[in-house]
Amino acid sequence: MASCYYSLLLLALLSQAVAAKLSQDFYSCSCPKLLPIVRKGVARAIKNEARMGASLLRLHFHDCFVNGCDASILLDDTSNFIGEKTAAANNNSARGFNVIDDIKAEVEKACPGVVSCADILTLAARDSVVQLGGPSWEVPLGRRDSTTASRLAANNSIPAPSFNLTTLKSNFASHGLSVKNLVALSGGHTIGLARCVQFRSHIYNDSSIDASFAKSLQRKCPRGGNDDVLAPLDFQTPTHFDNLYFKHLLLKKALLHSDQELFNGSSSTDKLVTKYASQNDAFFKDFAKAMIRMSRIKPLTGTKGQIRINCRKVN
Numbered sequence: 001m002a003s004c005y006y007s008l009l010l011l012a013l014l015s016q017a018v019a020a021k022l023s024q025d026f027y028s029c030s031c032p033k034l035l036p037i038v039r040k041g042v043a044r045a046i047k048n049e050a051r052m053g054a055s056l057l058r059l060h061f062h063d064c065f066v067n068g069c070d071a072s073i074l075l076d077d078t079s080n081f082i083g084e085k086t087a088a089a090n091n092n093s094a095r096g097f098n099v100i101d102d103i104k105a106e107v108e109k110a111c112p113g114v115v116s117c118a119d120i121l122t123l124a125a126r127d128s129v130v131q132l133g134g135p136s137w138e139v140p141l142g143r144r145d146s147t148t149a150s151r152l153a154a155n156n157s158i159p160a161p162s163f164n165l166t167t168l169k170s171n172f173a174s175h176g177l178s179v180k181n182l183v184a185l186s187g188g189h190t191i192g193l194a195r196c197v198q199f200r201s202h203i204y205n206d207s208s209i210d211a212s213f214a215k216s217l218q219r220k221c222p223r224g225g226n227d228d229v230l231a232p233l234d235f236q237t238p239t240h241f242d243n244l245y246f247k248h249l250l251l252k253k254a255l256l257h258s259d260q261e262l263f264n265g266s267s268s269t270d271k272l273v274t275k276y277a278s279q280n281d282a283f284f285k286d287f288a289k290a291m292i293r294m295s296r297i298k299p300l301t302g303t304k305g306q307i308r309i310n311c312r313k314v315n
């Protein structure tokens with residue numbers, strides 16, 4: 001209790017002097033139950049469907065890459081507003097919105113009007129990784145929610161699986177992320193699934209793919225077949241967060257073109273891929289660091305934005 005008042009006082013004093021800043025204990029006075037509520041909500045969702053951990057991790061990534069981590073991706077379209085849900089990378093693809101709604105409802109019950117949807121999504125991404133066996137890290141908090149969203153920005157800011165190493169690097173650089181961050185964060189593809197339409201060209205047209213791996217995927221994903229057939233991004237353990245994704249890159253068994261771009265035998269990122277493939281600890285450490293850095297992309301703080309009551313709509 002004493003430390004709670006002390007940090008409140010400190011926060012009040014600091015906010016006079018400097019721009020509001022994210023901090024781990026942002027809600028420790030105002031919503032002490034936040035972390036367990038999110039953790040349990042994520043555990044429940046993953047128990048119900050193991051893939052959901054992957055979907056929540058990706059949702060946070062797609063939020064942060066479009067005008068910062070501000071929950072813009074969670075806004076529904078209305079009759080006079082088009083949001084990000086139908087942008088190229090999200091339409092028929094982004095999922096997990098109901099899980100965030102359920103967690104938000106519980107958080108609202110415990111601490112009404114206090115916790116942002118952007119922070120809930122950031123915590124849910126971390127808890128998903130932990131729940132599936134990956135690393136943990138302290139999440140800086142204090143983001144606020146946007147009052148708008150942009151489909152155009154979403155179309156232009158989220159990298160596509162057709163990207164080559166050069167365009168992947170420049171996309172990440174445009175978000176303030178390094179080449180090391182790019183390689184570590186791509187390790188997020190150690191969990192989850194992708195649709196045929198996203199990897200068809202890789203399995204039919206690329207030379208940088210193991211022939212028998214390509215053949216087996218071609219059976220699942222025929223030319224002119226159903227675009228929505230799913231395949232695991234990590235063909236061995238798609239619900240376990242580990243470094244197998246990187247081992248697969250060494251074998252030319254990546255599902256997406258963009259994944260295999262990180263390792264081709266002579267690219268600048270080969271060394272990092274090789275390191276993460278052989279040292280799980282190094283991958284976990286760099287992934288956690290990169291997640292924190294991604295979560296700090298252009299947050300709304302202080303009096304900017306709002307604390308949405310319903311994550312799907314502006315107050």
Ligand code: HEM
Nearest residue numbers: 054055058061093159160161185188192193194195198258
């Ligand atoms: C480097 C550039 C990236 C590209 C080009 C890319 C592309 C994709 C594509 C095409 C899919 C499949 C979507 C679908 O078929 O509907 C996907 C899924 C996924 N991505 Fe990425 N991604 C990238 C980076 C990341 C990052 C940084 C993360 C998180 C740290 C991430 C996490 C995921 C996860 C977990 C899934 C599976 C989601 C699910 O099963 O619901 N991706 N990504």
Ligand SMILES: *[C@@H]1O[C@H](CO)[C@@H](O)[C@H](O)[C@H]1NC(C)=O
Nearest residue numbers: 085086087088090091092093
């Ligand atoms: C989104 O996906 C649905 C279902 O596949 C499709 O009918 C619709 O045209 C798509 N919208 C956009 C904007 O691509």
Ligand SMILES: *[C@@H]1O[C@H](CO)[C@@H](O)[C@H](O)[C@H]1NC(C)=O
Nearest residue numbers: 086087088091151152153155
């Ligand atoms: C964004 O991409 C979608 C799907 O490809 C497309 O239908 C839409 O016209 C694009 N919207 C904008 C504003 O760029």
Ligand SMILES: *[C@@H]1O[C@H](CO)[C@@H](O)[C@H](O)[C@H]1NC(C)=O
Nearest residue numbers: 162163164165166167168261
């Ligand atoms: C990467 O893609 C960009 C955009 O499509 C293209 O201009 C560039 O030549 C490509 N670079 C390499 C090395 O293939």
Ligand SMILES: *[C@@H]1O[C@H](CO)[C@@H](O)[C@H](O)[C@H]1NC(C)=O
Nearest residue numbers: 200201202203204205223224
């Ligand atoms: C493969 O490349 C050819 C020639 O560029 C193109 O016509 C075809 O649509 C591509 N196939 C797939 C499955 O992407």
Ligand SMILES: *[C@@H]1O[C@H](CO)[C@@H](O)[C@H](O)[C@H]1NC(C)=O
Nearest residue numbers: 164165166264265266267268
């Ligand atoms: C590997 O990728 C690099 C960088 O994109 C490129 O310069 C090189 O030609 C590629 N090597 C092979 C063997 O495809």
